[in-house]
Amino acid sequence: xxxxxxxxxxxxxxxxxxxxxxxxxxxxxxxxxxxxxxxxxxxxxxxxxxxxxxxxxxxxxxxxxxxxxxxxxxxxxxxxxxxxxxxxxxxxxxxxxxxxxxxxxxxxxxxxxxxxxxxxxxxxxxxxxxxxxxxxxxxxxxxxxxxxxxxxxxxxxxxxxxxxxxxxxxxxxxxxxxxxxxxxxxxxxxxxxxxxxxxxxxxxxxxxxxxxxxxxxxxxxxxxxxxxxxxxxxxxxxxxxxxxxxxxxxxxxxxxxxxxxxxxxxxxxxxxxxxxxxxxxxxxxxxxxxxxxxxxxxxxxxxxxxxxxxxxxxxxxxxxxxxxxxxxxxxxxxxxxxxxxxxxxxxxxxxxxxxxxxxxxxxxxxxxxxxxxxxxxxxxxxxxxxxxxxxxxxxxxxxxxxxxxxxxxxxxxxxxxxxxxxxxxxxxxxxxxxxxxxxxxxxxxxxxxxxxxxxxxxxxxxxxxxxxxxxxxxxx
Numbered sequence: 007x008x009x010x011x012x013x014x015x016x017x018x019x020x021x022x023x024x025x026x027x028x029x030x031x032x033x034x035x036x037x038x039x040x041x042x043x044x045x046x047x048x049x050x051x052x053x054x055x056x057x058x059x060x061x062x063x064x065x066x067x068x069x070x071x072x073x074x075x076x077x078x079x080x081x082x083x084x085x086x087x088x089x090x091x092x093x094x095x096x097x098x099x100x101x102x103x104x105x106x107x108x109x110x111x112x113x114x115x116x117x118x119x120x121x122x123x124x125x126x127x128x129x130x131x132x133x134x135x136x137x138x139x140x141x142x143x144x145x146x147x148x149x150x151x152x153x154x155x156x157x158x159x160x161x162x163x164x165x166x167x168x169x170x171x172x173x174x175x176x177x178x179x180x181x182x183x184x185x186x187x188x189x190x191x192x193x194x195x196x197x198x199x200x201x202x203x204x205x206x207x208x209x210x211x212x213x214x215x216x217x218x219x220x221x222x223x224x225x226x227x228x229x230x231x232x233x234x235x236x237x238x239x240x241x242x243x244x245x246x247x248x249x250x251x252x253x254x255x256x257x258x259x260x261x262x263x264x265x266x267x268x269x270x271x272x273x274x275x276x277x278x279x280x281x282x283x284x285x286x287x288x289x290x291x292x293x294x295x296x297x298x299x300x301x302x303x304x305x306x307x308x309x310x311x312x313x314x315x316x317x318x319x320x321x322x323x324x325x326x327x328x329x330x331x332x333x334x335x336x337x338x339x340x341x342x343x344x345x346x347x348x349x350x351x352x353x354x355x356x357x358x359x360x361x362x363x364x365x366x367x368x369x370x371x372x373x374x375x376x377x378x379x380x381x382x383x384x385x386x387x388x389x390x391x392x393x394x395x396x397x398x399x400x401x402x403x404x405x406x407x408x409x410x411x412x413x414x415x416x417x418x419x420x421x422x423x424x425x426x427x428x429x430x431x432x433x434x435x436x437x438x439x440x441x442x443x444x445x446x447x448x449x450x451x452x453x454x455x456x457x458x459x460x461x462x463x464x465x466x467x468x469x470x471x472x473x474x475x476x477x478x479x480x481x482x
Contacts, residue, residue, distance in 0.1 A: 011074045014087045018070045018094075022063045025098065041107065048165065050104030053476050057309070058101040058233060061316050064458075065225050066094045072324055072451035073218040079331050080216045086126055093119040093222070100230055106154055106164040106242055110147075113198075113234060117143040120227050123219035124211045132214040135207075142207040146197025150234065153191025156184055157242055166237055169482040170244020177247075189253050191238055193260075198231025200287040201294055202264040209271075212283035213336070217327020220279060224286045225320035229312060232293055240480040245300040258298040258389050262396045264291035269403035276337050279326050281407055282319070288400055289315050289362065295393060296377045299384050305477035306470070307376030313469060314361065314369040314462065321358040321455040325351055328448050338411060345415040350443045352415045354456040359408035361459050364401050369463035372470065374401070 036049040051059070070090065077083045096115045103109035117140065125136035158164060160180065161171045177184060197204035208228070212220045239245060248254050268288025275281040293315070296308030328351050329344065330336060345352040361368035364375075374397060381393035443449065462469060 018067050045107050048104040049102045055101050068451045069218045075447040089122040124215045135210040135214045139207045139211045146194040149190045149194030153187045156187035166241035168479050195234035199290045205287050209283040213279045221320045221323035225316040249300045261291045261295040265400050269400040273403045273407045299380045302477045304380030306474045309473035310373035318361045324452050325355040342414045342418045354452045356412045363404045367463045372466045
């Protein structure tokens with residue numbers, strides 16, 4: 007398998023280098039072909055696309071090197087890395103799409119290329135979870151396609167243009183019907199982002215997928231739904247068209263409901279990877295809430311949380327993979343005392359947990375600050391207060407379901423010493439003397455993510471400025 011690892015590593019490094027070279031220019035336009043006389047297969051890399059491409063490339067590179075060691079445990083490495091590279095190519099095409107039809111084409115391909123990562127081990131549970139992922143994704147995609155049909159009738163062009171391309175002369179007299187179509191599109195694209203009511207595929211897929219696949223899904227693939235909503239709302243429809251309407255209010259209600267629901271379900275969940283999956287459901291709707299505010303500050307917070315959540319959740323799922331790979335245990339209660347044997351991994355997990363909670367100076371604090379500020383500065387009635395309250399309650403619940411793993415991992419409690427022997431009770435991960443954790447490829451990948459999170463938390467200004475410029479450009 008050394009030749010396979012060398013090939014995959016080389017491909018990833020070359021791809022990242024080429025992407026860095028490509029995004030160095032301000033404008034990249036590629037007209038590939040025409041699907042119809044008026045709909046081209048068109049690529050255009052703008053500032054928003056560059057941000058997504060950079061995050062995707064860095065995450066994919068780290069996950070790839072992590073998977074070299076992890077997939078020896080899972081088996082069928084050639085098949086996994088084949089779909090892993092294929093999914094990466096599709097994601098880059100998605101993030102480089104220049105119009106809504108091109109975007110939708112690769113949006114569908116993203117589902118088809120990432121689904122094999124879920125059903126990798128071929129067990130019945132994996133197959134059923136993958137089919138559930140496919141069913142929910144296709145239902146959501148068809149709802150979105152319904153909206154695209156209507157937009158094609160009422161837009162001057164489906165090419166992404168800041169501020170939107172709706173022709174208000176054509177829209178006149180058809181506002182109600184178009185609003186229904188737009189709301190269905192929001193629900194449809196929201197399925198990939200885990201928004202209620204089409205969120206159930208996430209907690210089903212993550213526990214059965216290999217840890218590298220779970221990390222890729224939670225950190226990047228679900229962001230395809232977020233990017234779809236950004237492109238649809240801000241670059242085709244235009245924020246002004248739905249501002250103050252029932253569409254905006256319904257969208258905000260669904261996002262806040264998902265934030266609270268995901269946090270509560272994560273708090274009650276006992277299986278570690280499923281807990282992280284519910285956490286993803288909640289945290290993604292932080293992003294969607296910021297977008298639903300339809301303000302530059304809210305959009306800035308959403309863009310920041312896209313980046314921060316990608317690195318944080320990738321680190322959390324890679325941590326879960328290390329725990330499972332080395333212990334074979336999947337439940338949170340089975341990780342008591344794990345810090346005695348895996349102290350480096352648990353410390354990395356702790357930094358990621360603090361970042362997701364939003365404890366300063368970790369990076370999650372910055373994005374959540376902008377989200378709360380965007381809500382408080384808005385003129386949205388009850389949502390002006392309800393939004394920050396729900397975000398705060400969710401942050402407390404996040405601390406409640408993440409930090410106990412740290413405390414019980416490092417400090418298992420009085421029951422550990424009940425017999426006076428200093429040995430871990432039955433069911434604990436490790437016993438006896440503290441051991442120094444070996445820094446292998448998996449731990450090194452986790453350390454790299456941790457360093458990136460800490461640096462972004464301490465020095466957030468460049469990213470805040472970049473996200474702010476993108477957000478401002480959405481409101482021409």
